[in-house]
Amino acid sequence: MKLGSKNGKESRKLGEPKKKRNKKIIFLNIGLVVSGAILTTSIYQCVVLPKIIESEHQKTIKEMTDSNSDYVQAWILNKEIKQGDPIDIDKDLEKITVSIAGVPKDYIQDNQKIKKMVTRLKLTENTVLSEDMLVDMNQAVTDSTKNQDYDWIKVHAFAKQGDYVDIHYKKVDGTDYIVASKKKLINLNGSVFSTNLMDEDERALINGATVEASVTGGILYTSIYPDPENQTAATVTYRLNDTIKKIIENDPNVLNSAKEKLKNNNTSSENNTTVKKTSTNNNSNNSNDNENESELKPPFAKEVG
Numbered sequence: 001m002k003l004g005s006k007n008g009k010e011s012r013k014l015g016e017p018k019k020k021r022n023k024k025i026i027f028l029n030i031g032l033v034v035s036g037a038i039l040t041t042s043i044y045q046c047v048v049l050p051k052i053i054e055s056e057h058q059k060t061i062k063e064m065t066d067s068n069s070d071y072v073q074a075w076i077l078n079k080e081i082k083q084g085d086p087i088d089i090d091k092d093l094e095k096i097t098v099s100i101a102g103v104p105k106d107y108i109q110d111n112q113k114i115k116k117m118v119t120r121l122k123l124t125e126n127t128v129l130s131e132d133m134l135v136d137m138n139q140a141v142t143d144s145t146k147n148q149d150y151d152w153i154k155v156h157a158f159a160k161q162g163d164y165v166d167i168h169y170k171k172v173d174g175t176d177y178i179v180a181s182k183k184k185l186i187n188l189n190g191s192v193f194s195t196n197l198m199d200e201d202e203r204a205l206i207n208g209a210t211v212e213a214s215v216t217g218g219i220l221y222t223s224i225y226p227d228p229e230n231q232t233a234a235t236v237t238y239r240l241n242d243t244i245k246k247i248i249e250n251d252p253n254v255l256n257s258a259k260e261k262l263k264n265n266n267t268s269s270e271n272n273t274t275v276k277k278t279s280t281n282n283n284s285n286n287s288n289d290n291e292n293e294s295e296l297k298p299p300f301a302k303e304v305g
Contacts, residue, residue, distance in 0.1 A: 104130035152262040154221040169209040182233035214258035
């Protein structure tokens with residue numbers, strides 16, 4: 001009996017490791033199943049479900065903003081923007097679906113139109129953007145912006161009010177510099193035009209080029225942007241001469257004299273061109289008259305004489 005009892009105890013001891021292994025396998029399988037379920041749920045929640053929600057969201061928006069619907073998609077600001085500041089289309093905007101009755105008639109539909117634009121006035125957060133709130137950054141009005149008339153800079157022969165132009169300084173030797181780039185002709189009356197100067201630096205460049213041109217016999221003239229919406233502003237290449245700058249600072253009348261001289265030079269040039277054209281036309285007419293007279297003379301004129 002003792003022997004059998006002993007053997008029984010030993011057999012139980014030998015069986016325990018096997019049971020433990022089975023339990024471990026069972027728990028491992030359960031763990032794998034649970035982990036798989038959690039992973040599947042996570043994938044569904046993090047990947048699949050958002051796509052389904054986004055798809056349904058877009059579908060709903062499309063139905064709401066249908067041409068027959070009273071809802072549209074517009075852009076609002078997610079922060080305050082100061083007057084004259086640009087808007088970052090990636091950071092400063094949010095797209096919303098809103099009743100058409102709650103947006104301006106010229107509301108912005110395509111945020112790409114906002115590029116290269118700045119605010120015309122201070123705009124608060126959640127403002128629905130419209131075209132009249134923005135202005136081309138090249139024509140933005142700031143505290144330093146001044147409207148200036150020019151009658152000493154030669155205007156392009158085919159320029160029209162509203163055109164964008166570069167102002168050039170051309171030396172006698174043909175060297176050409178851009179003094180101011182992509183300026184809008186706000187007003188144009190014959191040989192006089194007005195545009196906005198963005199700051200005192202731009203004004204100083206034009207004044208310096210004016211004096212330098214009058215001294216060296218150069219000219220200031222404009223060139224037109226044929227496709228301003230798709231053309232970037234040219235790089236300003238003129239550099240203010242320190243000597244000229246000091247002369248203007250010491251005697252402002254020098255600038256007025258330079259303007260008057262360039263204006264007179266332009267007028268003389270136009271008059272000379274007119275005289276040359278008239279002279280050419282007269283010579284042409286005289287030549288034609290002589291030809292006509294010879295045609296009218298009879299072949300026996302000499303004999304009669």
